[in-house]
Each structure stands twice: as structure tokens, then as C-alpha cells.
Amino acid sequence: MKNDFLYVEISDNMAKLIRNGVLKAGDRLPSVRMLCREHNISMNTAKRVFLELEAQSLIESKPQSGYFVSRLPYQRLPLPEVSKPSPVSNSKEPAELIGKVYANMGKNNLTLFSVGAPSNELLPLAKLNKEIMLATRELSDSGTGYEQLQGNEKLRRIVAARSLSWGGNLHENDLVTTAGGMNALSFCMMALGKRGDTIAIESPCYPGILQLAGSLGLKVLELPTHPATGIELDALKKAIPKIDLCLLVPNFNTPLGSCMPDEHKKEVVKLLASHGIPLIEDDIYGDLYFGRQRPKCCKSFDQEGIVLWCSSVSKTLAPGYRVGWVAPGIYKEQILKLKLVHAISSPAITQEAVAGFLKSGRYENHLRKLRHTLQSNYQHYIEAIAGYFPAGTKTSRPQGGLALWVEFNKKINTTELFESAMKQKISIAPGRMFTMQNQFENCMRLSIGLPWSEEVQLKLKQLGRLVANL
Incomplete structure (x- = not known):
């Protein structure tokens, strides 16, 4: 209660200084650590102060630089409300x-x-066309044969190497390729859930995920979600007894564009692991960060192998190529069995072309x-x-x-x-x-x-x- 009072009091005082013109547009604010020292508060309380001021569009954060009083009038558009879905699972798909x-x-x-x-117009179509031509020459059968079940080895090796940028430390053998991101999510949901199980998701959530859950007979439990920081952790804790699996889009999800702080991701993984609940992580937007550094993933904090990290190039490079992948952790064998039954293999040419594009450095x-x-x-x-x-x-x-x-x-x-x-x-x-x-x-x-x-x-x-x- 004391921290709640301090958080409100400090944010109100700073808001008055900004609105009264004492703190002017462009002025740099104290750092989180400095605010902690000045007011003898915890890091979490200090962060709540800045989140509240951001929600009022009074300040803006700049990666690696800190917090500043908002410069432009259009940045004063307020944030949407934290969502308040019903705590009961629902199935009224629109x-x-x-x-x-x-x-x-x-x-x-x-x-x-x-x-x-x-x-x-934002995609390198000519260069991708060249990679397709190169792929037909590189592959021994010109891409007409079946790819190995786990997927293109070159692609898996490059995706594993790129995971170092967000603390994934994956090995090529940890990955299974899929026909796009939705195919990866589909395999994960089929492997982990059975008809009547409850899956926890963000609210609002991408429609394809809602439709997929419904088609598999899963009950959907929508969690309250902050437009900047993602799901509310307290809501997830309360939902634990009701859920069998969880699916989150921690980095720049659609439609909110929220990004979970690293400490939230770590806490979510620890919480779910302690209850043996698997987490399907859709990281399809993680490479589209506006700051200087790619955000970490929930998979970065996965010690037990309960996070199934899914991604693809559908939102960054080639939506129609349908090239994706999953690092399924301890559920790898279940995913491979499903892939064998439902797909046999992934398209060889598009996987090879994407692998070539990533390897060349042109992707970065x-x-x-x-x-x-x-x-x-x-x-x-x-x-x-x-x-x-x-x-x-x-x-x-x-x-x-x-x-x-x-x-x-x-x-x-x-x-x-x-x-x-x-x-x-x-x-x-x-x-x-x-x-x-x-x-x-x-x-x-x-x-x-x-x-x-x-x-x-x-x-x-x-x-x-x-x-x-x-």
C-alpha cells in the first residue's frame, strides 16, 4: 500500500511540473535509479511512475538515453485502457x-x-528472386525432392546463430522448420492441448490464433493486457488453476504493439514452469524493433524447456514463402510426429532461398x-x-x-x-x-x-x- 501511495504521489507531482511548464518539452528526467535514490523507493515503483506519465503522454522514452518530456503535441494522445476481459473462457468467434x-x-x-x-514495396523482391534461382542450383535435386523432416539444415543453423542476439543460445538441432509462423503455432497447440483444454492468451489477440484455438476445441481465456507492457502478471497468476497451456506474443504483438519488459518475461516463464504449464511464444515481430537492441524472448529465460519459441519471415521478408520454425524444447518429438503426419516435409526451395538470403548478410x-x-x-x-x-x-x-x-x-x-x-x-x-x-x-x-x-x-x-x- 505504501508503494502504491508513493507511486501515485510522485507521478502526480511530476505531472504537475510538466503541465505547469516547470519541466519543458525535451527536458531529460531523472533515471530510474536516480528516482529510487531520491525518493527511497524500489525499482518497480520507480518504473510504475514513468509508465503512468507515459500513459498520460507527458513523457517519452528513448532507448539507451532515458526519459524526456514529450516534445510534440501529437505525442499527447493518451494510451488506450488496460483491457478487462471476462475471467471466464469464451468461444464467440467473430x-x-x-x-x-x-x-x-x-x-x-x-x-x-x-x-x-x-x-x-518494402520487400527486397528482386534479391529474393535471385535467391530462388540460386536455390534450384544449390539443391542436389533442384528442390523437387523431400526435405529432411526436421527441415533445411542451413536455415536451422543460421536461425540458431541469430538467436544469440536475444539470448536464445539455440543449436540447429533444437529447431524444426514449418510452413510459416501459423503452422508452427498450429503444431504446438495440437501437440500440447486436447479438446476441452483451456489456453490463456493476451486480450486483444491476433484473430488467426483465436480461430486456430476454436478449430482445435480449446477454450480461450483472455487475460487483461496493458497496451505498453503486455499481460498483467497478477491476472496470469490468478488464472493458473484454470489453464492447461499459454500462448503469448511478448514482442510487439498485434494489435496492441506491446512489449513485455524482460523481468516480466522471466517471471512468466518461472511461474509457468513451476506449474508444469507449457508456453507457446510467438516471436514473429521480434526483429522489427525501433530501438537499438532486439528485445529478449521468453525463451531466453527457459531453463526447463517448457517454452516453444515460434517465428518466421512472414512479417519481415516474404509472407508468401511460408517459411517458419519452432524451437519446441522438451516437446520436440511431439512436434516432429505431427509434422510427419500433417506435412511430411517443408518446401525445399523457399527454405533454401531464405537460408541463402540470411547467410549473405542482406537480411540485416x-x-x-x-x-x-x-x-x-x-x-x-x-x-x-x-x-x-x-x-x-x-x-x-x-x-x-x-x-x-x-x-x-x-x-x-x-x-x-x-x-x-x-x-x-x-x-x-x-x-x-x-x-x-x-x-x-x-x-x-x-x-x-x-x-x-x-x-x-x-x-x-x-x-x-x-x-x-x-
Whole structure:
């Protein structure tokens, strides 16, 4: 209680200094450690102070530099609320809505704010074409034969080497390749869950995960989730007796773009391991960080082998290649058995092509450019939303990834907004897509994967007008 009181008191005092102009735009704030010393508080309490000020859009964090008073007016858009899903598992999948939105994929006459992938214009298509040609020459059978069950050895070796950047320390033999990230998640959920089991997930959550869980007969338990730091740990602790497995997207998840702090990831793994509950970790956005360093994964803290780390190149390089992988820990044999039954092997040519691209070093160059573009896009989107959307609009502030979550007042129904926007050749992802419950009707996800242009800006302006008219 004392810490709660101090956290509120200190954040309120600092907020007054900022609002009264004593602390001005661009001023650097004390570090977390300095705040601890000045007020004799714990690290966690100090961090809560800064999180509260960030939630009010009064300050911003800069990687490796610290916290600063927000410089620009558009950064004062408040954060969305922490989600409050029902503590009871639910299965009201919005199948019809999801079908309508996904039906727009690949349509060139629409502005696709609804597709959570980078535009082709941001991908190195010519270089990938060359890698495909090289792959047919490198493979002994030109790629027409079956690949070994565990997957392309070169690809697994490179993915294992790259895991050192986030503390994974994987070996090529720890990995199994799959036909994209969703295929990896599918194998994991089939291996670990049986019909009637309960799976804990973030709320809101990617629709594909909801649909997959439903198709397997799993009950979905949505956990309260903070738009900046991910699932609420206390909620997960309370849910432990109810759940059989857990699936999280700790790094820049869609649709919120939240990123769990390392200490949260460590605590989650320790908690689940102590109860023998496996964790499926979807790390498909981890390479799309805006800061200087890639965030760690839950797998970084896995001592027992209970984390099944899944990823792919679908959000960074080649969505249509369907190249993914999983490091399944102690569940490797179950995953291999499922792969044998459901796939026999992975496509040889695309695996070899991706392996070649990663090995050449061109992938890192591409990622640097892509991250810079996405961060710039995010800033443009926020500025447009601040200028064109109704007062009171709230937005997430992702530090990476492809998603921007927008929350309107309760009177706005984004399913209705979707229908109106489609008449203007604009496709959005309504918030109801991202839950099994009756919530988020006043929210939407916008993809920042489109190259910024005058046309994109105009479409956001039109979207703002449509919201105002609802």
C-alpha cells in the first residue's frame, strides 16, 4: 500500500511540473535509479511512475538515453485502457467479420490498413528472386525432392546463430522448420492441448490464433493486457488453476504493439514452469524493433524447456514463402510426429532461398531499412490521427512491429466504420476481430506496413471524417 501511495504521489507531482511548464518539452528526467535514490523507493515503483506519465503522454522514452518530456503535441494522445476481459473462457468467434476483412487481402484497388504485413514495396523482391534461382542450383535435386523432416539444415543453423542476439543460445538441432509462423503455432497447440483444454492468451489477440484455438476445441481465456507492457502478471497468476497451456506474443504483438519488459518475461516463464504449464511464444515481430537492441524472448529465460519459441519471415521478408520454425524444447518429438503426419516435409526451395538470403548478410541490411521505415510510418500515422481524428482518440505507442491500436469513445462502432470505409476504398481491422468476447467494438487496428504517401495521408483524413460522422 505504501508503494502504491508513493507511486501515485510522485507521478502526480511530476505531472504537475510538466503541465505547469516547470519541466519543458525535451527536458531529460531523472533515471530510474536516480528516482529510487531520491525518493527511497524500489525499482518497480520507480518504473510504475514513468509508465503512468507515459500513459498520460507527458513523457517519452528513448532507448539507451532515458526519459524526456514529450516534445510534440501529437505525442499527447493518451494510451488506450488496460483491457478487462471476462475471467471466464469464451468461444464467440467473430467468424463473419474476420471473413469480410480477410477477403480484402491482395486487392490492389483498396488502401489496406487491415493487412498486418509489410507492403511489397518494402520487400527486397528482386534479391529474393535471385535467391530462388540460386536455390534450384544449390539443391542436389533442384528442390523437387523431400526435405529432411526436421527441415533445411542451413536455415536451422543460421536461425540458431541469430538467436544469440536475444539470448536464445539455440543449436540447429533444437529447431524444426514449418510452413510459416501459423503452422508452427498450429503444431504446438495440437501437440500440447486436447479438446476441452483451456489456453490463456493476451486480450486483444491476433484473430488467426483465436480461430486456430476454436478449430482445435480449446477454450480461450483472455487475460487483461496493458497496451505498453503486455499481460498483467497478477491476472496470469490468478488464472493458473484454470489453464492447461499459454500462448503469448511478448514482442510487439498485434494489435496492441506491446512489449513485455524482460523481468516480466522471466517471471512468466518461472511461474509457468513451476506449474508444469507449457508456453507457446510467438516471436514473429521480434526483429522489427525501433530501438537499438532486439528485445529478449521468453525463451531466453527457459531453463526447463517448457517454452516453444515460434517465428518466421512472414512479417519481415516474404509472407508468401511460408517459411517458419519452432524451437519446441522438451516437446520436440511431439512436434516432429505431427509434422510427419500433417506435412511430411517443408518446401525445399523457399527454405533454401531464405537460408541463402540470411547467410549473405542482406537480411540485416533489409531489416535496418524496414525498421527505419516502420518507425517513420508510425510517427506519420500518429500525427495524422492527432490532426484528423476526433478529440479523445487514444492510440497505442508501439516500440516496434506493424500494428497501431486506436480506441475511440464508446459511441463509435468500428464494425460500422469498416462498412462505411469500404465505400471509400479503405479497409480497416475492427476491434471485435481480436477477441472472443463482446468488447473492443470502439477500437480498430491500423497496419503501418504501407509506404507513407500523400494518398495514405488522404485516406487517414477520410477515415477521420467517417469516424466523426458516426
